[in-house]
Amino acid sequence: MSRVYNFSAGPAVLPEEVLKEAAAEMLDYQGTGMSVMEMSHRSKAYQKIIDEAEADLRELMNIPDNYKVLFLQGGAHQQFAMVPMNLMKNGTADYIITGQWAKRAWQEAQKYGRANAIASSADKTFSYIPDCSDLPVSADADYVYICENNTIYGTKFHQLPDTKGKTLVADVSSCFLSEPVDVSKYGIIYGGAQKNIGPAGVVIVIIREDLITEDVLAGTPTMLQYKTHADNGSMYNTPPAYGIYICGKVFKWLKARGGLAAMKEYNEKKAKILYDFLDRSKLFQGTVSKKDRSLMNVPFVTGDKELDAKFVKEAEAAGFVNLKGHRSVGGMRASIYNAMPIEGVEKLVAFMEAFEKENG
Numbered sequence: 001m002s003r004v005y006n007f008s009a010g011p012a013v014l015p016e017e018v019l020k021e022a023a024a025e026m027l028d029y030q031g032t033g034m035s036v037m038e039m040s041h042r043s044k045a046y047q048k049i050i051d052e053a054e055a056d057l058r059e060l061m062n063i064p065d066n067y068k069v070l071f072l073q074g075g076a077h078q079q080f081a082m083v084p085m086n087l088m089k090n091g092t093a094d095y096i097i098t099g100q101w102a103k104r105a106w107q108e109a110q111k112y113g114r115a116n117a118i119a120s121s122a123d124k125t126f127s128y129i130p131d132c133s134d135l136p137v138s139a140d141a142d143y144v145y146i147c148e149n150n151t152i153y154g155t156k157f158h159q160l161p162d163t164k165g166k167t168l169v170a171d172v173s174s175c176f177l178s179e180p181v182d183v184s185k186y187g188i189i190y191g192g193a194q195k196n197i198g199p200a201g202v203v204i205v206i207i208r209e210d211l212i213t214e215d216v217l218a219g220t221p222t223m224l225q226y227k228t229h230a231d232n233g234s235m236y237n238t239p240p241a242y243g244i245y246i247c248g249k250v251f252k253w254l255k256a257r258g259g260l261a262a263m264k265e266y267n268e269k270k271a272k273i274l275y276d277f278l279d280r281s282k283l284f285q286g287t288v289s290k291k292d293r294s295l296m297n298v299p300f301v302t303g304d305k306e307l308d309a310k311f312v313k314e315a316e317a318a319g320f321v322n323l324k325g326h327r328s329v330g331g332m333r334a335s336i337y338n339a340m341p342i343e344g345v346e347k348l349v350a351f352m353e354a355f356e357k358e359n360g
């Protein structure tokens, strides 16, 4: 067996310990004589799995009692529609456009009401986070929407926008559980699991209870109402059962590592190794404003497309895979989520140094 260092933006690296445990339980989950994949979601054994997953997530994020945790499907993309369908009581929402995912969410919301772009960093190809200290928030906005960590461009809101009292909704797909958060500052926090938590197929939604109502847009399907899932413990229909089980294992792995404060420290240390190198390299450069740098997704370029391609190819041959930048921006991107060990980043930097000597 040989494992590579996988810098994919998602689906992405998972903790090896979690994968080993899942492998050991594959044929017989704790004496049930079956895999979790084969198990009824209405069974006692499965109820325990989902209950523990929720309890561990609540503990990790210190989620207040007036928030529900939902394990859903449909990817982050489905939330682009579910959020306006459930929250646009006045038919108005404000979006901050900091990249492709925020833009997609904004465009989707336009189908359901007035979705205003109140700030954007499109003028500089999303290489920074706009000043959000005094935004023209709409008086009747049902919510203000952000993509908190911009997976493609490598920027992060290190300070939340001043929403002037309006409900904040955040897509945290690529920074979920990477550091502590104050859940009470948000109305909804959601993210796809396949970036920093578990396998594709699970979306986790943390939603304040007063936002879960029957008063949704006319025609909203039953499956797209938060209330449906909240009233049924995420089991109105068959949930993404195996994926939730793996997420649960990752939550336990995070707890064993000291929780989110410890992860933040580890992630800062890890990202610093790469950013410090980019700042001193004469060949490689980071592409975003320093103050807005993400701890999770680190894009960089040489400034020469052919050299970029050569780097990606040689890196792959050396066991550093999925370093090609997003097709919309080019260059390189190293995604260094929770499960990427610090050795992976150290070795990548050593490889980049050697590449620079040969090609600089």
Ligand SMILES: *Cc1c(COP(=O)(O)O)cnc(C)c1O
Pocket (backbone or CB within 6 Å): 010, 074, 075, 076, 077, 078, 101, 147, 149, 150, 151, 171, 172, 173, 174, 192, 195
């Ligand atoms: C990957 C990603 C998405 C899209 O996720 P899907 O699960 O493919 O719908 C949306 N937002 C962010 C921040 C992402 O990183």
